Amino acid sequence: MKRNIVLSLPNLLTYGRILAVPAVTACFYFEGNTPRWIALGIFILAAVTDFFDGYLARAWQQQSALGRMLDPIADKLLVSVCLLVLAGDGTIGGWSMIAAIIILCREILVSGLREFLAELQVSVPVTKLAKWKTTVQLIAVAFLLAGPAGDTILPGTTLAGLTALWLAAILTLYTGYDYFRAGIGHLIKE
Secondary structure, eight states: OHHHHHTSHHHHHHHHHHHHHHHHHHHTTSOSHHHHHHHHHHHHHHHHHHHHHHHHHHHTTOOOHHHHHHHHHHHHHHHHHHHHHHHHTTSSOTTHHHHHHHHHHHHHHHHHHHHHHHHTTOOOOOOHHHHHHHHHHHHHHHHHHHHHHHHHHSTTHHHHHHHHHHHHHHHHHHHHHHHHHHHHHHHHHO
16 A cells, blocks of 8 residues: 555656756756757646646545655755756846745745644645745746747747746745744744
8 A cells, every 4th residue: 555655646746846856957058949948848747747746646535645745845846946047047147036035045944844833743734825826936937947048939038937936936925924924823832
């Protein structure tokens, strides 16, 4: 039974999302537009699995502790590493670095808060707004991965990605505050 859960399709999709991280990163070691399109394709496939792994796990009653642990890790790895790669290649720069830093800091802080609250056996459910935040982050990163390659086909692709990144940062601040507010009572009792 345990082997079946480890190798269930929902968990395999999550593993695939984790494996997409180095694949997207590797694309940035090559010049030209083609590697960016490949990175975007890999990223889109990985982002789609974010919906299907949870949906299938619930529909097929294959939810597991492993899946609940790995799913948010896979999401955070995918977004965080892409933001770092995009900052490294200059697609995200200047003032937009602040938006990326907000997103990265929130992800680390909320992960730490969740870990602390888990020790106290306090669950912090994912809100609908947090799911929207993730969706906007994924859209922003997708546009930014296309970046200069996308601008050759649809001018303004990078600008749309940077705009979505700022929207994601605002949602990130709000949802991060929600999580902190939900956990503050437990932090003060300590």
